[in-house]
Amino acid sequence: MTSISVAKTRLHLHRQQFPALVNKTYFNYGGQGPMPQVAMDAITQAQAYIQEIGPFGTEVGAWILQEVKAMRVAIASELHVPPETITLTENVTVGCNIAMWGIDWHPGDHLLLSDCEHPGIVAIAQEIGRRFAVEVTTCPLMTTLNEGDPVAVIAQHLRPNTRLVVLSHILWNTGQVLPLDKIVKACRHNQTRLLIDAAQSVGSLPLNLTELGADFYAFTGHKWLCGPAGIGGLYVRPEVRESLQPTFIGWRSVITNSQGQPVDWYPDGKRYEVATSNYPLYTGLREAIAVHQQWGTAQERYQQICHNSEYLWRRLVSLPHVHLLRTSPPESGLVSFQLTQNNPQVHLQFVNFLQSKRLFTRTIADPSCVRACVHYFTLESEIDQLVEGIQEWLVVSG
Structure with missing residues (x-):
């Protein structure tokens, strides 16, 4: 053969x-x-196991902590980042909401999008613009698909007051892969934060987010990773974490004292997580990632x-x-x-x-x-x- x-x-x-x-x-x-079948089976088995030992109690609580940790490690390994930089979310849009609403916006600030962003992201930007008197503009990247320089276009649309640029790593409509390393440099030079919608890149591109250097990278497990719907994540670069405030807040976000009262944020990606999740989905996504790794x-x-x-x-x-x-x-x-x-x-x-x-x-x-x-x-x-x-x-x- x-x-x-x-x-x-x-x-x-x-x-x-x-x-x-x-x-x-x-x-x-x-x-x-x-x-993959193994992911569906893992979800079913995990649901049954939770009911068998819980669904609420010390034993199931320990199991959940283990699954959350394992999920964070599996995603971090795919993206080549430390596990503590990962926030577990439901999907890309939740991750983008965390990053976009967590910035301390002021009237007159500027938020820059490309003309190829998903409507969900555009809607977030529009509401931020309305609520905080932030100016939202777009730069024309669609015309750079076959010729032109997307980095130059973005740089031309940056302003001294541009607080955030939101782009997709792979444009969802045309399939164009943006040169993210060069865009990061342009944004850093302008002291502008960069959020990446990674809906089409995680599970598709080989990624090392530590080297790429984007400030925020929001992704999902249900597209190219072939995991279940309802599990995704957000990478936050450690150097910018303290400047990104939590917006949606719950018991998973905070450290509590002996009386159970919140006293501080968690020092890692957990600070942006909220409360109870569908934990068996974590098991399913880990199995899906493993299937891809088996192939190559x-x-x-x-x-x-x-x-x-x-x-x-x-x-x-x-x-x-x-x-x-x-x-x-x-x-x-x-x-x-x-x-x-x-x-x-x-x-x-x-x-x-x-x-x-x-x-x-x-x-x-x-x-x-x-x-x-x-x-x-x-x-x-x-x-x-x-x-x-x-x-x-x-x-x-x-």
């Missing part, structure tokens, strides 16, 4: 751990990843993602009436394209048609396009099926 045959056999065996892949051809990893390193997984996205990009380039947003192969697993009849209604009809064929993609509103995501375990034969589905639509739609 050749090395290529061995690799294909290994990949097919690996994919068998994901039940959702059995009855569909899936390209929505950027929305929600399919959970973060760098190896990313290389395979790029291989698959280039294969999809090249197949789509050859199709008539299909326009790729990128003029060169993507640097991420997100591949966005438009049909000649470029309007949202047509794109929605197109996505619904594909789903009727068990081909799962999604529409994006701005820019109006269709997004297909490939993971390291996506098969070239699946990509071929997607292309065949697109070709069928082009015939049917005339």
